[in-house]
Amino acid sequence: MTDHPIVSLRGVTKTYGGIDALADADFDLLQGEIHALVGENGAGKSTLCKLIAGVVTPSAGTISVDGAAVVFATPKDASRRGISMVYQETSLVPQLTVAQNIVLGRERTFNSVRRVRNAARQVLQGLNFKVDPSQLAGSLSAAKRQMVEIARAVLNEARVIIFDEPTAALTPEETDHLFDLMRSLKRKGVSMIFISHALEEALRHSDRITVLRNGRVMTSGPASSFDRSLLIQHMIGDELKEAGRPARAARPALSALPILQVENVRMGNMVNNMSFSVFPGEITGIAGLIGSGRSEVAKVIMGHTKRNFGGGRIWLDGREVRYRLPAQAVADGIAYVSEDRKLDGFFETMSAADNIGLGWLAKFGRRRLRTPLQTMRRLASEWERRLSIRATNLNQPVLSLSGGNQQKVVIAKSLVQNPRLVIFDEPTRGVDVGAIAEIRSIIRGFAESGAGVILISSYLPEILELSDRILVAKSGTIAAEFSRAEASAAKILHAAIH
Ligand SMILES: Nc1ncnc2c1ncn2[C@@H]1O[C@H](COP(=O)(O)OP(=O)(O)OP(=O)(O)O)[C@@H](O)[C@H]1O
Ligand SMILES: [Mg+2]
Numbered sequence: 440m441t442d443h444p445i446v447s448l449r450g451v452t453k454t455y456g457g458i459d460a461l462a463d464a465d466f467d468l469l470q471g472e473i474h475a476l477v478g479e480n481g482a483g484k485s486t487l488c489k490l491i492a493g494v495v496t497p498s499a500g501t502i503s504v505d506g507a508a509v510v511f512a513t514p515k516d517a518s519r520r521g522i523s524m525v526y527q528e529t530s531l532v533p534q535l536t537v538a539q540n541i542v543l544g545r546e547r548t549f550n551s552v553r554r555v556r557n558a559a560r561q562v563l564q565g566l567n568f569k570v571d572p573s574q575l576a577g578s579l580s581a582a583k584r585q586m587v588e589i590a591r592a593v594l595n596e597a598r599v600i601i602f603d604e605p606t607a608a609l610t611p612e613e614t615d616h617l618f619d620l621m622r623s624l625k626r627k628g629v630s631m632i633f634i635s636h637a638l639e640e641a642l643r644h645s646d647r648i649t650v651l652r653n654g655r656v657m658t659s660g661p662a663s664s665f666d667r668s669l670l671i672q673h674m675i676g677d678e679l680k681e682a683g684r685p686a687r688a689a690r691p692a693l694s695a696l697p698i699l700q701v702e703n704v705r706m707g708n709m710v711n712n713m714s715f716s717v718f719p720g721e722i723t724g725i726a727g728l729i730g731s732g733r734s735e736v737a738k739v740i741m742g743h744t745k746r747n748f749g750g751g752r753i754w755l756d757g758r759e760v761r762y763r764l765p766a767q768a769v770a771d772g773i774a775y776v777s778e779d780r781k782l783d784g785f786f787e788t789m790s791a792a793d794n795i796g797l798g799w800l801a802k803f804g805r806r807r808l809r810t811p812l813q814t815m816r817r818l819a820s821e822w823e824r825r826l827s828i829r830a831t832n833l834n835q836p837v838l839s840l841s842g843g844n845q846q847k848v849v850i851a852k853s854l855v856q857n858p859r860l861v862i863f864d865e866p867t868r869g870v871d872v873g874a875i876a877e878i879r880s881i882i883r884g885f886a887e888s889g890a891g892v893i894l895i896s897s898y899l900p901e902i903l904e905l906s907d908r909i910l911v912a913k914s915g916t917i918a919a920e921f922s923r924a925e926a927s928a929a930k931i932l933h934a935a936i937h
Contacts, residue, residue, distance in 0.1 A: 451500030475641035478651035480843025493517030521598035533577025704751030711915030724906030774858035798852030
């Protein structure tokens with residue numbers, strides 16, 4: 440690492456509809472450093488990165504590379520100067536294979552199917568990512584899509600790689616591996632920026648940290664000069680202190696009868712004789728590694744995957760059900776908060792309010808002759824307030840909200856349906872510390888009101904904090920079950936791996 444900045448921003452502002460997503464920002468990325476960006480949802484982290492990567496152009500100020508001012512009109516211009524970005528919302532082309540996506544834009548260098556596949560295989564293996572190069576990108580899990588994006592940047596031999604929340608969709612082992620990889624890139628002189636809501640990651644794995652708040656750079660300095668509470672202080676000012684995590688005793692279930700029973704459900708090779716029950720008034724956590732069949736069983740319950748259904752039975756309130764379409768599950772009072780907001784979470788060109796309103800309409804609007812616009816608007820603004828969804832303006836398409844705010848829209852859209860059973864799949868991924876506390880208390884409130892809750896999470900502290908009962912999925916079955924009292928991180932990990 441040297442003190443020579445490879446990229447610098449001076450007085451850079453990016454304005455959307457009169458509001459500053461980034462205001463008068465000074466920022467330096469030094470040669471060969473790993474630089475972490477932290478801040479609340481909507482603080483301007485992704486915007487800062489997109490400016491450097493040529494995805495958006497500054498409204499004012501100067502960006503320099505190697506000391507000379509540059510103007511990037513497109514990401515291609517940045518990539519010609521050796522700057523690559525791994526996006527928060529994946530940018531892969533779903534209809535292309537993994538290999539084709541990895542070489543995208545460089546087809547001339549890899550001009551045969553075999554070369555493309557070999558190059559892709561080599562870079563994936565080098566990264567130790569277990570992704571099949573011939574698979575279609577659209578069929579990959581969130582974690583694997585992220586891996587493909589990282590592989591693409593590495594193949595581009597970038598001098599600057601920007602990672603927007605790279606670890607949000609990775610397991611702990613995959614995360615360790617990514618940081619090992621970043622350290623080895625650093626030894627080759629590559630400079631990296633990564634955004635993370637996990638402050639420990641920033642503290643442990645970066646050389647320097649920059650904190651953003653409300654579009655402003657609050658501070659920037661060596662990682663060793665910060666600790667967790669100092670970072671939080673810069674992130675949120677004196678607004679609020681991080682919510683405490685009081686220990687909570689398990690509640691007795693409200694009813695001995697399960698709200699949902701799943702018996703010997705099978706789907707493709709992902710779900711393999713899965714059986715479990717969910718009780719009303721209780722949070723049933725499902726832990727497990729990515730690929731253990733957790734999200735897939737949720738999709739079977741919702742009627743999302745008809746084709747590979749391999750048998751098994753499902754009861755809702757003692758009545759056997761088998762949904763062919765998610766709309767049928769929604770009508771029966773089941774809501775699914777997807778881990779994958781971009782693919783099945785929302786209508787991206789509509790505003791947050793319209794998305795929330797449509798969520799309500801999907802459940803309650805069926806028998807109505809006229810669209811009750813007023814009710815939809817009232818509920819939308821109520822939920823925007825409850826989840827503090829922050830948009831620069833009300834009609835902003837949801838895709839242009841910050842990542843964490845998009846996640847809140849997905850949650851609101853489901854909860855406005857007033858469901859009796861909610862399946863939360865990685866509900867706090869990509870969400871900042873303040874909003875995590877809000878979302879967790881909403882999940883808890885749901886169970887307390889007597890609804891059934893399934894919580895799928897890769898983040899063990901979250902499972903441990905919220906769940907009354909913990910199931911551990913492994914290779915498509917439930918490998919273990921723990922009560923709240925007997926559960927521990929060590930036991931869960933052991934059951935998930937061995
Ligand atoms: N295309 C756009 N149009 C309008 N507003 C936008 C657009 N892109 C971003 N914004 C706004 O700019 C602000 C900063 O967004 P940004 O995506 O940089 O936040 P972030 O720090 O990355 O947040 P998160 O942690 O949630 O990903 C937000 O208020 C967002 O709504
Ligand atoms: Mg972001």
